[in-house]
């Protein structure tokens with residue numbers, strides 16, 4: 001931006017105004033953030049509010065253009081890869097869609113109870129930034145001689161008694177109609193480069209095992225296609241103490257025979273470390289279940305609502321009695 005200020009007048013040299021900078025949002029901003037940023041900036045710079053102010057008028061036009069591109073997912077995707085000039089090239093919008101990639105993302109039950117942003121790196125091909133996916137040094141290209149720059153050529157298909165011509169894609173230029181004048185030294189003419197991309201995967205409280213978290217258009221880049229999606233599939237590891245059933249949690253608590261007969265006072269450490277205190281005086285049957293309301297999993301659509309916690313009591317009987325104890329039990333329990 002500063003560079004552009006110095007070059008006032010040389011407009012062609014500073015056409016690379018960053019749309020994200022214009023809207024004062026980060027490149028990872030989601031639709032809502034972009035909408036919000038545009039709304040507040042357009043209020044501020046609206047010509048009705050700034051009569052006769054040429055700078056404000058220009059700013060208003062710029063943010064409107066930035067919003068037009070960034071609020072449209074197809075345009076934004078092209079802008080992210082090819083920049084402003086890419087958005088103005090209609091051929092970028094007719095490309096086929098590249099493959100989606102799915103990755104399993106292993107998380108703990110604690111993570112889906114509490115919610116977490118998990119940083120995950122993925123190696124994928126990106127369009128070479130130096131040559132913008134042309135494969136040509138300084139992006140200098142020459143028309144393909146194989147097809148005269150048309151990208152297609154006619155091929156004879158013969159048979160018994162007929163002869164016709166069919167249009168086929170030019171294999172020399174891959175249908176693009178141009179070739180690199182000289183190979184781009186950065187990617188060696190490959191047009192793409194392998195790079196590591198970091199994804200901040202938002203695991204929201206209450207998400208289900210097997211949920212998909214999609215990063216639209218973030219998959220492998222290639223000049224021939226529109227990138228597909230990166231999809232993370234949550235795989236929740238089994239927990240040693242809690243089992244999930246929908247929005248409910250199941251846990252076992254072991255009681256001694258004395259506790260089963262006379263009552264218990266137990267503390268259960270929950271998935272975020274808070275303590276669930278359960279007390280009882282009286283007899284507890286083995287394998288009976290106690291419901292603790294509101295101590296289950298957070299609901300994904302409203303995490304302040306929680307399911308229940310079902311506690312099953314397991315009773316540990318003593319493995320052996322001494323003769324004295326046997327005598328006492330006989331007296332205590334005559335039948």
Ligand SMILES: *[C@@H]1O[C@H](CO)[C@@H](O)[C@H](O)[C@H]1NC(C)=O
Pocket residue numbers: 209210235236237238239244
């Ligand atoms: C999540 O699902 C996978 C299979 O899709 C299963 O192996 C795993 O046990 C499940 N995790 C939990 C916590 O239920």
Ligand SMILES: [Zn+2]
Pocket residue numbers: 144145146147148149150151152170171172173174175176177178
């Ligand atoms: Zn060709």
Ligand SMILES: [Zn+2]
Pocket residue numbers: 128129130131132133135136184185186187188189190191192
């Ligand atoms: Zn290159």
